[in-house]
Amino acid sequence: MARIAGSSGPRTEEAIRRAGLSLIATHGYAAMSLRQLAAEVGIQQGSLYNYFRNKQEFLFDLIRGHMLDLHAALDAALLPEGSAEARLTRFTEFHVAYHVERPQEVFICYSELRSLEPDNLAAVVAMRRDYERKLGEILDDGRATGEFHLADTRMATLAILAMLSGICTWYKPGGRLSTDGLQEIFTGMVLALARGETQALARGEAAETVAVPARRRGALRAGIG
Amino acid sequence: MARIAGSSGPRTEEAIRRAGLSLIATHGYAAMSLRQLAAEVGIQQGSLYNYFRNKQEFLFDLIRGHMLDLHAALDAALLPEGSAEARLTRFTEFHVAYHVERPQEVFICYSELRSLEPDNLAAVVAMRRDYERKLGEILDDGRATGEFHLADTRMATLAILAMLSGICTWYKPGGRLSTDGLQEIFTGMVLALARGETQALARGEAAETVAVPARRRGALRAGIG
């Protein structure tokens, strides 16, 4: 990635941001060296410190910035009123579109929580709780009105978010499905899940206990040492 | 973690395995140093090389070993015949139980794929494809028999696996729900999702385009430099 010599602060900052997102999403925060990052941007490693105080702060800025964007975008997209089904549909459409639009940032926000120092982690977790709460309220409302039949709205919240957020682990631009197509398919699945009401039927048919066998022995390379 | 001095190969091996799972699940492969690992086991860092040739091989052994266990356990648990609903129920019960039983290993198998070298990654991805295929066949069969009404069975496969595998990111032993309780709740949600058939209803109500706003400017720390 060649670079025009000379000063160009804002452009450099944006280039660092983009290169960082890409490198962290691909290799992980701990595995990305600042030398790699600088090379990708086309500057020297020491110059990075004009843009952050240390590597941890860089990660936190990326994640916090994304969370702020996400919340602002969600608040703008959500329906303030309407049926729970309509609101859940809107939530799902938004969530899918956002994940398709910025898969790297979303992925990092899940996968690099472990790399945040305690204070930074706490700040991000609080924002994430808030996001979960907004979905949880829709599900609770829908259960109260009888639109949804969920055994456990907290589990449903986690299940729906995991299902939708999984998109950023496999989505590639230019794939078989458009954003619209993905929204329609996932909206259908989420609504079906929330409407539920048929939980008990099939379970009796296969309700023997499913045991998980014990771990194999000698897991590490046999024959060494 | 104190240790009885002297030789004890098999016990040391198991201790390394367990400490490695814990450290990698907590901090990640790249962030775990072999000094940390050795300290956790109670041996010196150089001694680890009696148990693996290098750090990468250690990771691959952990992941491959887990995938072998997982496949063997799934094959033992799956119903060879029966309705698609019964087979999907059984699949879900198994998957939930396995994730509750070994959350660390499962988590590593998702989160550390990025840390595998190309050949090792290819081997693991192939095993994972096989696992997805087994779920995909159940969904296809159910759609053929009319038990399931899914717009896209490939998306449903990914969605169900993401939803179930998310368990290992938040499950802690001794929580509010037992394994049985989780199996029942998740089986209910998976079956409701698969039965579907109501996709188009609510969508018209909230079908305006949901736009994702542009990225904020100045994402990195303002005012530095």
Place this chain on the structure above:
DNA sequence: GTCTATAGAGAGATAGAC
């Protein structure tokens, strides 16, 4: 099989010239 000691490479971060 475990230990001590160390080689050799690469990491994050800083200083000062331009």
Place this chain on the structure above:
DNA sequence: GTCTATCTCTCTATAGAC
């Protein structure tokens, strides 16, 4: 704002005594 140079630390991996 960027560069070169370097400090200091930690990392993986190896060698050889016991």
